Amino acid sequence: MPTKRTFRDLGDACHAANALDLVGDRWTLIVVREVILGPKRFADLQESVRGITPTVLIDRLRSLQESGIVEQVVLPDLARTRAYVATDWGRELEPVLASLGRWYAAGPDPSTDGGMTPDGTVLAMRTTAPNVPGDLPVLALRLYDGRRSDPPTRDYRVAATDGRLDVRAGVATKPAATVNAESTVWSQLLFAEMPLADAERDGTVRVEGDREAVVRLLHLFA
Numbered sequence: 001m002p003t004k005r006t007f008r009d010l011g012d013a014c015h016a017a018n019a020l021d022l023v024g025d026r027w028t029l030i031v032v033r034e035v036i037l038g039p040k041r042f043a044d045l046q047e048s049v050r051g052i053t054p055t056v057l058i059d060r061l062r063s064l065q066e067s068g069i070v071e072q073v074v075l076p077d078l079a080r081t082r083a084y085v086a087t088d089w090g091r092e093l094e095p096v097l098a099s100l101g102r103w104y105a106a107g108p109d110p111s112t113d114g115g116m117t118p119d120g121t122v123l124a125m126r127t128t129a130p131n132v133p134g135d136l137p138v139l140a141l142r143l144y145d146g147r148r149s150d151p152p153t154r155d156y157r158v159a160a161t162d163g164r165l166d167v168r169a170g171v172a173t174k175p176a177a178t179v180n181a182e183s184t185v186w187s188q189l190l191f192a193e194m195p196l197a198d199a200e201r202d203g204t205v206r207v208e209g210d211r212e213a214v215v216r217l218l219h220l221f222a
Contacts, residue, residue: 022067027052031060037119037169039083048117098127115184118143118154129165130220136160137176137213146182177209190221
């Protein structure tokens with residue numbers, strides 16, 4: 001197989017062109033999307049990055065590590081599981097992903113099909129985070145990807161900070177309400193005006209605690 005020539009090799013000094021040498025290959029930015037908010041095991045990435053083969057995933061992770069965008073870490077479990085997470089520099093790609101999403105949404109046909117991963121949904125929330133008039137209590141958001149056969153649940157904390165919505169990975173302490181939801185359905189509640197009652201009725205969303213606070217959160221995005 002011939003060696004791939006980079007824009008640097010071709011004498012192009014444009015920073016955007018050289019950035020594409022690092023993240024312009026198919027799947028690469030989607031891998032980054034899935035490790036911005038926290039570490040993931042190789043098996044989790046295989047499930048989250050839809051359609052990628054193990055060989056290609058190994059190649060993308062190797063390239064991202066060599067570029068300093070992703071690093072390997074050891075999880076604090078008994079098995080000392082290896083996982084992958086974005087570096088500080090890698091996390092700076094979040095606004096790049098946000099800009100790509102906004103650009104696509106402004107296009108002639110912004111419709112999409114398929115599902116959303118938990119981290120993909122939360123990054124979309126962060127991209128479109130509205131101003132928060134008044135108070136919003138701390139909420140716990142627990143999302144899972146229903147397309148997986150045995151999906152793990154990922155925890156997020158939702159709160160208002162200085163009038164802006166703050167959504168981040170992690171377990172919320174003493175939340176006013178806890179939302180357990182399938183990630184694609186949660187995205188439809190936020191962005192496609194699905195009624196909360198419908199999702200509760202079919203069991204894909206369960207609210208414990210202050211339901212009205214969750215309704216206020218959804219209304220912010222509507």
